[in-house]
Amino acid sequence: MPAPGVCLAIANCKGGSGKSTAAVILAGEYMARGARVHLVDADPRRRLSRWAEAGMKPAAITVSEANANTMREAIAAGLDKADLVIVDVEGSQNAALTLAVAYASAALIPANISPPDVEDALATVSLVRDMADAARRTIPHGILWSCVPAAIRSREMLSCELAIDQALIPVLGRVYQRAAFSALFSFSTVLDQLPASQVSGLDKAKADAVKLTDAVSMLVGANLFYSGVAA
Amino acid sequence: MNEELKRRNLFPALPEDAIAAVAARHGFAEPGSSTPQIVRRQRQPIGRNFQLNVKLRRETRDAIFEEANARNVPVAQVIEEAIEAKRGASDAGV
Numbered sequence: 537m538p539a540p541g542v543c544l545a546i547a548n549c550k551g552g553s554g555k556s557t558a559a560v561i562l563a564g565e566y567m568a569r570g571a572r573v574h575l576v577d578a579d580p581r582r583r584l585s586r587w588a589e590a591g592m593k594p595a596a597i598t599v600s601e602a603n604a605n606t607m608r609e610a611i612a613a614g615l616d617k618a619d620l621v622i623v624d625v626e627g628s629q630n631a632a633l634t635l636a637v638a639y640a641s642a643a644l645i646p647a648n649i650s651p652p653d654v655e656d657a658l659a660t661v662s663l664v665r666d667m668a669d670a671a672r673r674t675i676p677h678g679i680l681w682s683c684v685p686a687a688i689r690s691r692e693m694l695s696c697e698l699a700i701d702q703a704l705i706p707v708l709g710r711v712y713q714r715a716a717f718s719a720l721f722s723f724s725t726v727l728d729q730l731p732a733s734q735v736s737g738l739d740k741a742k743a744d745a746v747k748l749t750d751a752v753s754m755l756v757g758a759n760l761f762y763s764g765v766a767a
Numbered sequence: 768m769n770e771e772l773k774r775r776n777l778f779p780a781l782p783e784d785a786i787a788a789v790a791a792r793h794g795f796a797e798p799g800s801s802t803p804q805i806v807r808r809q810r811q812p813i814g815r816n817f818q819l820n821v822k823l824r825r826e827t828r829d830a831i832f833e834e835a836n837a838r839n840v841p842v843a844q845v846i847e848e849a850i851e852a853k854r855g856a857s858d859a860g861v
Binding site: 549604629630631633634635638659662663666667670671 | 781785786787788789790792793794795796797798799
């Protein structure tokens, strides 16, 4: 039985927190599991649109653009043709972010492990929780640590993780600093289609993607294409 | 795909003014609000295309600025009017 369509808002009012990268990682992994994915690009820099226009994007992933005025229609149109809609918004306190959260069934908040990112992530989570209260429903949400150095565990990172823990925000995963994740945009494709001869560390990146996607599947509460590989 | 479930998951019964209220509480831009446009004064071409940079006595400078500020006119207009007044006085044989 096909899973019901869900809308995942990838939101953080801080720019450069890895929202677009997370969107492409998830789109690629869900596609690998047989899902049709629609990406709504609501960032005026149009990173996802340019990623799609390069022509290397798999056909199972579609992309459309939106702003605060067209957000609702863009999500609805995406759900008409996809199992999952992922909304990528600009990293600022913009109206499109608010609407994406309001219409989403779940929210993923990417953040670098740094105090400014954590501060803005907490502000975004506060918005998500207030929106859920106002709508009298739950909007499951969680943090995704982005650009995590693979070999460094500084005291500052620990204090950032503690701040998120104390705010009772679940951490859905980590996207480590890997060449494969950067290559998603230089090759304009998904992880599974990156050339192994030119991009190193694909297996570790794939493992990160599997974990993250499973965590998101559990977050949206529908076991959406849950692989059962990793918890 | 279950259309009803899909729409129910996506669209909460939350009116846009309620969404805007949440945005406002958290300092986010409110949906539906537009950035106020800066109204610029329409500038007309009036032929003042040359620059004059001069050193003046303090009282002369202050007097020119005082006149310009009091009437909200450009400094150039004050100078032009002073010249006109001088010419008028000359014509009148003062």
